[in-house]
Amino acid sequence: MIRVNLVGTGNLGWNLAQALQDANGVELVQVVDRSERLKDLQGLNRIETLETMNPADICLLAVRDSDIAGLVPQLRQFDMMIAHCSGATPLSELDGLKRAGVWYPLQTFSKDLRAPLKNITVALESNDDDDLELLSGLALALHANPIRVDSAQRRVLHLSAVLVNNFVNHLFTLGKTELDQVGLSFDLLLPLIQETVRKASLNGPEDSQTGPAVRNDHETIQKHLDLLSDPKTRELYIQLTQSILQRHGKEL
Known part of the structure; x- marks a missing residue:
């Protein structure tokens, strides 16, 4: 079972929250939802602050590219793998974290219209082989196709x-x-x-x-x-x- 926390409630967050809920072998532990945008989704454990996140295997940052670096100081305390979901942001934006990675789903996402994740490409990056395996396992649990690329390729x-x-x-x-x-x-x-x-x-x-x-x-x-x-x-x-x-x- 891969335990996941999710940060972000935009188009990507709305889609990922439901996909993670539905996936076999995945437990969506908590969703950081300060704006209550996901309040209509049933069964979510929504919290308002990063500091109160429970332990998980992976924390996905489904936030605006411009917000990623600003979250790092609040995330330094955690031992879990923290991965952003941006296509254009380098892994180095997460420098200072204990474990950092990228989990970029190559799909178009809109709120209120669920996008299929089956067979899509998920681009992965991490400096640790074990963490890459963990990120890959999450993609496979969603029936997606993980590939390993560096920041320049992504x-x-x-x-x-x-x-x-x-x-x-x-x-x-x-x-x-x-x-x-x-x-x-x-x-x-x-x-x-x-x-x-x-x-x-x-x-x-x-x-x-x-x-x-x-x-x-x-x-x-x-x-x-x-x-x-x-x-x-x-x-x-x-x-x-x-x-x-x-x-x-x-x-x-």
Whole structure:
């Protein structure tokens, strides 16, 4: 049984609290919930301060990146493994703790919509092999896939995640905005989105590119530019088109 304390009640904390509660071989000992954001979740042992945490095997810090270093003075008293969940924050932010690590779940999290953890990647880091095994065991208990990476590798992993998730979702929003203007539903694009992801997973994204840019279809590109009334969206279309053309050795 892996005993876990959880600090943080945002999107990640809300999802992790429920996943840890449901997992076999895991006991969610306490959740530090100063804001009472998790008060509607049943069965949680919520506390308000770090100083009153009970002993556990792991304490996960599911907090803002900017808050991680500031928690270290309050956590120095504990012997448990303390791991932050940030993709962009180095392990060194936890310097001064007796046992420190990183447990970074590579997934998009929103509150009130549980994200699946099964088969996701969890990036691990620690300077102690036994603690790495402990962090790995927690990931496996959630049916996730643990990998060991250093802080430099994890920063690139996080950057890539922002490119393929956050930026792509923004493009979804822009596409929906254009459809809204002519009374069409975003749902019309869902099969296309799903097939795009399927092809990228099978063939690799670099070999799956389609569309007017990779065809060097200047006429269609110009028609699209003429349709775009928002100057920022138009400029983004041009920049992405140029990026695709350059990647494939062509010019706009």
